[in-house]
Amino acid sequence: xxxxxxxxxxxxxxxxxxxxxxxxxxxxxxxxxxxxxxxxxxxxxxxxxxxxxxxxxxxxxxxxxxxxxxxxxxxxxxxxxxxxxxxxxxxxxxxxxxxxxxxxxxxxxxxxxxxxxxxxxxxxxxxxxxxxxxxxxxxxxxxxxxxxxxxxxxxxxxxxxxxxxxxxxxxxxxxxxxxxxxxxxxxxxxxxxxxxxxxxxxxxxxxxx
Amino acid sequence: xxxxxxxxxxxxxxxxxxxxxxxxxxxxxxxxxxxxxxxxxxxxxxxxxxxxxxxxxxxxxxxxxxxxxxxxxxxxxxxxxxxxxxxxxxxxxxxxxxxxxxxxxxxxxxxxxxxxxxxxxxxxxxxxxxxxxxxxxxxxxxxxxxxxxxxxxxxxxxxxxxxxxxxxxxxxxxxxxxxxxxxxxxxxxxxxxxxxxxxxxxxxxxxxxxxxxxxxxxxxxxxxxxxxxxxxxxxxxxxxxxxxxxxxxxxxxxxxxxxxxxxxxxxxxxxxxxxxxxxxxxxxxxxxxxxxxxxxxxxxxxxxxxxxxxxxxxxxxxxxxxxxxxxxxxxxxxxxxxxxxxxxxxxxxxxxxxxxxxxxxxxxxxxxxxxxxxxxxxxxxxxxxxxxxxxxxxxxxxxxxxxxxxxxxxxxxxxxxxxxxxxxxxxxxxxxxxxxxxxxxxxxxxxxxxxxxxxxxxxxxxxxxxxxxxxxxxxxxxxxxxxxxxxxxxxxxxxxxxxxxxxxxxxxxxxxxxxxxxxxxxxxxxxxxxxxxxxxxxxxxxxxxxxxxxxxxxxxxx
Numbered sequence: 001x002x003x004x005x006x007x008x009x010x011x012x013x014x015x016x017x018x019x020x021x022x023x024x025x026x027x028x029x030x031x032x033x034x035x036x037x038x039x040x041x042x043x044x045x046x047x048x049x050x051x052x053x054x055x056x057x058x059x060x061x062x063x064x065x066x067x068x069x070x071x072x073x074x075x076x077x078x079x080x081x082x083x084x085x086x087x088x089x090x091x092x093x094x095x096x097x098x099x100x101x102x103x104x105x106x107x108x109x110x111x112x113x114x115x116x117x118x119x120x121x122x123x124x125x126x127x128x129x130x131x132x133x134x135x136x137x138x139x140x141x142x143x144x145x146x147x148x149x150x151x152x153x154x155x156x157x158x159x160x161x162x163x164x165x166x167x168x169x170x171x172x173x174x175x176x177x178x179x180x181x182x183x184x185x186x187x188x189x190x191x192x193x194x195x196x197x198x199x200x201x202x203x204x205x206x207x208x209x
Numbered sequence: 210x211x212x213x214x215x216x217x218x219x220x221x222x223x224x225x226x227x228x229x230x231x232x233x234x235x236x237x238x239x240x241x242x243x244x245x246x247x248x249x250x251x252x253x254x255x256x257x258x259x260x261x262x263x264x265x266x267x268x269x270x271x272x273x274x275x276x277x278x279x280x281x282x283x284x285x286x287x288x289x290x291x292x293x294x295x296x297x298x299x300x301x302x303x304x305x306x307x308x309x310x311x312x313x314x315x316x317x318x319x320x321x322x323x324x325x326x327x328x329x330x331x332x333x334x335x336x337x338x339x340x341x342x343x344x345x346x347x348x349x350x351x352x353x354x355x356x357x358x359x360x361x362x363x364x365x366x367x368x369x370x371x372x373x374x375x376x377x378x379x380x381x382x383x384x385x386x387x388x389x390x391x392x393x394x395x396x397x398x399x400x401x402x403x404x405x406x407x408x409x410x411x412x413x414x415x416x417x418x419x420x421x422x423x424x425x426x427x428x429x430x431x432x433x434x435x436x437x438x439x440x441x442x443x444x445x446x447x448x449x450x451x452x453x454x455x456x457x458x459x460x461x462x463x464x465x466x467x468x469x470x471x472x473x474x475x476x477x478x479x480x481x482x483x484x485x486x487x488x489x490x491x492x493x494x495x496x497x498x499x500x501x502x503x504x505x506x507x508x509x510x511x512x513x514x515x516x517x518x519x520x521x522x523x524x525x526x527x528x529x530x531x532x533x534x535x536x537x538x539x540x541x542x543x544x545x546x547x548x549x550x551x552x553x554x555x556x557x558x559x560x561x562x563x564x565x566x567x568x569x570x571x572x573x574x575x576x577x578x579x580x581x582x583x584x585x586x587x588x589x590x591x592x593x594x595x596x597x598x599x600x601x602x603x604x605x606x607x608x609x610x611x612x613x614x615x616x617x618x619x620x621x622x623x624x625x626x627x628x629x630x631x632x633x634x635x636x637x638x639x640x641x642x643x644x645x646x647x648x649x650x651x652x653x654x655x656x657x658x659x660x661x662x663x664x665x666x667x668x669x670x671x672x673x674x675x676x677x678x679x680x681x682x683x684x685x686x687x688x689x690x691x692x693x694x695x696x697x698x699x700x701x702x703x704x705x706x707x708x709x710x711x712x713x714x715x716x717x718x719x720x721x722x723x724x725x726x727x728x729x730x731x732x733x734x735x736x737x738x739x740x741x742x743x744x745x746x747x748x749x750x751x752x753x754x755x756x757x758x759x760x761x762x763x764x765x766x767x
Contacts, residue, residue: 023309023310023311023380023381023382024380024382025309029309033309053274054276054277054278055277055315056277082315083315087320088320089317089318089319089320090317090318090320090324091277091315091316091317091318092315092316093313093314093315093316094313094314094315094316094360094365095360095365095366095379116313116315116332117310117313117332117334118310118313121309122309122310123310123313125309131699133699133700133701150661151659151660153660158660158661160661184659184675184677184720184735
């Protein structure tokens with residue numbers, strides 16, 4: 001008798017390192033609550049010591065390639081946020097993603113970005129990265145943990161497995177994360193189409209539902 | 210699994226003085242007057258953890274604003290730019306822009322290589338309706354504070370990483386109460402601030418016992434890798450109990466975790482069971498500043514946390530199969546060389562997954578544990594045109610593996626070699642490409658719908674949706690991937706031949722056809738289900754005109 005034995009296609013477990021507590025927010029809430037939603041390349045990050053509080057703050061400048069509302073489109077846009085690196089010392093909201101000059105991001109920004117509670121709606125929940133597939137040139141969107149965004153259903157984002165580090169055992173059959181290849185990840189323009197649709201929806205009383 | 214250290218190094222002196230915003234002492238936000246006792250009680254949860262030297266010293270109330278360089282932790286009732294309100298925040302939550310963030314911890318770190326924490330301050334959000342006895346529409350203040358204090362000592366979030374309850378999950382729900390530390394957090398505190406009573410070096414639990422199997426007369430098996438981790442800057446040493454055990458590298462310095470390989474020289478051992486251990490310890494005491502190796506900062510935190518404790522032990526078990534009697538050579542069935550996707554087609558191409566069936570093919574049941582895939586597994590090798598094939602699984606009657614890339618198409622042969630002998634060479638025609646679908650019962654193709662659930666008659670795909678069809682036998686790919694290695698996530702490896710797909714006899718648009726990232730020998734086609742179909746339809750893939758020989762079926766919603 002031939003025993004059908006699955007091909008064990010395994011990888012080393014990817015170590016995950018991971019401060020702040022949040023309420024979970026859904027995509028509709030993110031889209032509706034953000035003052036500005038901008039996509040663009042980070043062109044500069046400069047830090048200084050805030051004279052009023054004594055804390056390190058950063059000025060982040062983006063070259064905006066997509067925006068809702070569209071008034072920022074094609075402009076350089078700067079916002080101020082708490083945290084940064086100055087003279088070798090660093091201050092951060094624990095676990096909030098670090099921005100780097102040159103990378104492309106999508107940010108769901110608060111009306112006031114310089115508060116102690118971060119620049120984005122729901123802290124890291126309002127931070128996305130844009131990655132370009134070198135073979136196709138397609139620009140697709142990932143969340144702050146580099147998990148590809150593969151769709152939106154019932155106001156929630158659907159995510160694939162991270163592209164750079166994957167922990168997987170066996171060929172995952174019957175659900176779970178997938179590789180999130182560029183073919184099935186949302187492109188930046190598709191992501192913004194979803195933002196416009198969901199920005200028009202009424203906000204639920206509880207942000208995560 | 211230990212609690213999760215954040216990216217920051219531990220605080221050098223295992224201690225923070227804590228100041229409590231005096232606004233908590235009074236009718237802050239609610240009519241309750243129990244805020245300060247609740248805060249004190251929560252702080253104490255982090256003190257006196259068995260095996261950890263960490264302590265918070267509560268100094269008392271303060272009217273001073275938080276400061277990132279005072280070396281003290283201030284628990285602030287309100288953040289700057291947020292005046293403390295005079296009344297309870299409005300419900301429901303989420304109606305104000307900043308009602309999604311409950312609290313933040315700001316962490317200030319020094320400029321040393323190991324980034325020690327020098328200051329941490331906690332800010333609670335005054336727009337959140339905190340309570341000490343929350344209803345289902347309120348947030349429990351102690352649950353949030355105990356979490357933030359975890360960040361203060363250097364722990365990060367462990368979302369989706371810890372099985373069971375934990376206070377370091379980043380999301381807190383309405384009415385949810387988690388006021389006590391769980392094992393992940395206490396273990397994290399022990400890891401960052403050890404008192405020397407437990408090993409300062411941690412081994413991933415699943416790797417603390419390694420088992421090697423071989424057979425008399427066979428070369429030594431491949432080494433096995435394990436992951437160890439310790440506080441940044443700690444210098445570790447290994448000490449095997451037997452001279453037939455080797456550790457590579459034998460010593461090192463933690464930047465967080467380290468990967469080491471343990472080898473056993475089975476050629477020096479007789480048949481039967483053998484055991485050994487490898488003891489892993491931190492150097493004691495830590496080298497004084499000035500004698501540190503190049504590249505290592507004389508950081509106080511490095512030295513303060515360099516408490517060795519007892520050694521961490523890796524157990525090693527070895528079994529050597531005795532040489533069997535003559536006349537039990539392995540035997541490979543003539544019809545037993547098949548494509549690994551469906552076990553029926555004999556179409557194979559370089560890079561294909563294959564399955565072999567026969568007798569005495571392996572001395573034991575074994576499966577590969579890491580990439581690159583080994584070419585000797587459980588003492589068994591498979592030669593395809595004299596080239597060793599990467600192996601996934603070996604048992605007495607079945608072997609799964611990958612046809613090596615680089616073998617020319619044409620007449621070829623398979624030979625299985627075990628510790629006893631060789632099989633006859635079984636001839637087979639290797640093709641340039643030989644796509645064959647992975648099949649389930651009733652010839653249902655292995656297809657993931659657009660929501661990444663398995664396509665079944667009870668879970669059909671939508672018309673016009675994108676699905677992923679899994680197959681093997683893709684032939685050459687661009688960029689190429691080495692045999693036994695996982696396909697990269699970027700750039701993706703595409704099939705070289707012209708890709709095509711049909712569903713129910715209708716052409717289906719192909720978005721991607723190539724290797725599935727992270728896997729060896731597995732390929733996928735991302736295709737669009739044509740509209741106008743419903744129920745079950747055969748699916749056919751082609752590469753350069755070569756189609757799958759055995760049909761699979763996909764289910765489509767009406």
